[in-house]
Amino acid sequence: MAKKLDNKKILACCANGAGSSLMMENAIKKVLTRNGIKVAELRHAPISEGKTASRNYDVVFCAKTFVNTFEGVEASGTVLIPLKNVMSDKEIEAALAERGLLD
């Protein structure tokens, strides 16, 4: 059965695109595998790049600190998910479920 997040594009952002965004990407990967979801794209980027690129993604994850950077992105239909703990697959799973993106 097709999943809601199948073929979607997901972006994980942090300040440098070298630390926490990688951790987020790993944790997101765990959640997707566990739920049998096959996304079209999952990648990480620094805030500087992610800010403009975010419109091209269906879901954008970032550490809570950076949430202001993405102000307005949701107007273009992108789902923005700020995380308290960037390596917590449980938090990611709960956040997706809360937004009705897991099935």
Place this chain on the structure above:
Amino acid sequence: MGVLEKIVETGNYSFIDGEGVTWQEAVRLSTLPMIKSGTVSEDYYKQIVACIEKYGPYVVFEHNIAMPHTQENATGALKTGIGFMASKKLIDFGEDEDGEKKEANVFFTLSSTNPDEHLDNISQLTEIFLNDPLIDALAKATSPEDILEAAKKYPCEE
């Protein structure tokens, strides 16, 4: 070889008391063995400090773990590597955006020049950060032998 064993092998470790040490100084101290091993330049820590000053203490995670880092191929990053530092006292990083106090006694300072190697480091570190008994043991480490013993005693699943 796991990242902890590699940290010991390259000599990228330090142990401090931490009394009265600012987070800026702690970041600098964590890079000292990395300078010695040719992993980063003497000025590398300044970029990390500037980044935390700009964005806040987002590099401090749950369980008093700090992962100071900058971007890939930053000036002063000479090799991909990790610098481990354990501090007896908690180092104060101020408050996060929710007003929550951020403190750290275990430091994993990162340097990256090779994306693949760096990604592997991050993956392994994530497992270590989620391994509570291992982090507790590492926080109390005062010698490289303590690091190796902790790694052996509390292995990560992957």
